[in-house]
Amino acid sequence: MKKFLLTATMLVGFVAIAQAQQGRVGINTTTPAATLDVVANTTDTARPDALLVPRMTRAQLYAKDNAYVAAQNGAIVFVTTIDGTATTKTANVTATGFYYYDAPNAVWKAVGGNTALQYRIREAQAASATYDWSNTNFDYWEFNSGSELYLGNPALFTGRTIYVRNSSAGTIQFTGTELTTRPRNVVAITSQSSMTLYSNGTAWYLISGRN
Numbered sequence: 001m002k003k004f005l006l007t008a009t010m011l012v013g014f015v016a017i018a019q020a021q022q023g024r025v026g027i028n029t030t031t032p033a034a035t036l037d038v039v040a041n042t043t044d045t046a047r048p049d050a051l052l053v054p055r056m057t058r059a060q061l062y063a064k065d066n067a068y069v070a071a072q073n074g075a076i077v078f079v080t081t082i083d084g085t086a087t088t089k090t091a092n093v094t095a096t097g098f099y100y101y102d103a104p105n106a107v108w109k110a111v112g113g114n115t116a117l118q119y120r121i122r123e124a125q126a127a128s129a130t131y132d133w134s135n136t137n138f139d140y141w142e143f144n145s146g147s148e149l150y151l152g153n154p155a156l157f158t159g160r161t162i163y164v165r166n167s168s169a170g171t172i173q174f175t176g177t178e179l180t181t182r183p184r185n186v187v188a189i190t191s192q193s194s195m196t197l198y199s200n201g202t203a204w205y206l207i208s209g210r211n
Contacts, residue, residue, distance in 0.1 A: 023035065024036075024037065025037070026038075026039070027039065028040070028041050038051060053076050053077060053078050053098070054077045054078070055077070055078045055079075055080050056077060056078075056079065056080065057079065057080055057081040057082075057083050057084070058079055058081065058082050058083055058084055058086065058090055058093045059083045059084030061077060061079060061090055061093065061099075061108070062084065062086065062087045062089065062090040062093075065087055065089050065090075068089065068101050068103070069103065070103045071103075072101050072103060073101060073102070073103030073104070074100060074101065074103075075100065075101040076098060076099070076100050076101075076111065077098070077099055077101075077108075078096075078097070078098050078099075079093055079095075079096055079097060079098075079099055080096060081096065082094065082095065082096065088106070088107070089106055089107055089108060090107075090108055091107065092107060092108055092109055092110060093108050093110075095110075097110060097111070097112075098110070098111035098112070099111060120137060120138045120139045120140070121138065121139070121140045121142070122135075122138040122140065122141050122142065123142045123144075124142065124144050125141055125142060125143045125144070126143065126144075126145045126146045127143040127145065127146030127147065127148060127149040127166075127168075127172045128146050128148060128149065129148045129149070129150055129175045129176075130150075131146075131149060131150065131152075133151065133152025133153070133156065134152070134156075136152070136156050136157060136160075138162075139161075139162060139163060140162070140163040140164075140165070141162065141163070141164050141165070142165045142167050143164070143165070143166055143167065143168060143172060144167045144168050145168050146168065146172060147170060147171070147172060147173060148172065148173050148174075148175050149172050149173070149174055149175065149189075150174065150175045150176040150181040150182065151174070151176075151180075151181050151182060151183070151197070151204050153180075154179075154180060154199040154200070154201055154202055154203055154204050155199075155201050155202070157199040158199060158200070158201035159199070159200070159201070160198070160199055161196060161197070161198050161207065162196075162197050162199075163194060163195070163196055163197075164189065164194065164195050164197060165193070165194035165195075166189045166190065166191055166192065166193050166194070167191075167192060168191060169191055170191055171188050171189070171190050171191060172188060172189050173187065173188045174186060174187055174188060174189070179202075179203035179204060180202075180203065180204070181204075182204065183195070183197055183204045183205060183206040184203065184204070184205055184206065185206070186206050189209075193209065194209050195207075195208070195209030196208040196209050
């Protein structure tokens, strides 16, 4: 009876705290700043502070295929071992690591990528002294005609690395001002050559390639 009363008292206390926090839960804090606020205990160096999500092998994950539906959209797991044969939902589970469930597409996706880098390519362009660089949604430009080229405003590509290739039969001369419309110490790009260029926001620099 005493044990029952103690449990009931604790439960009432927890409910009162939860109501006072207006639906927020805090671990190592009485003033949670979000729905769930986990605060590290930095004074206890023997205790690890972390958040552990469910850990399972790929086979264990795909055994639960039918359990993951729309309500589990955004669920996160950590796959420890790549075993068994992948199903449609686990087709992207090819390496150990974190995965989240994409319910609209009914598939697990790697957190942070684990996919090959996709270059956005713009081919068969005509080089000119007035080439329009306003569409910056590309990483790779191939010019198969023309004899002159100026680079776009470096401010449009701040922090970006782009790739320029001359697939024409002749040399393409860079025009304009060094650094702002042509790379530093570069005057041309010869036939069947390519360059890797970097913009720091104010100037263009040759990273690799030949001219």
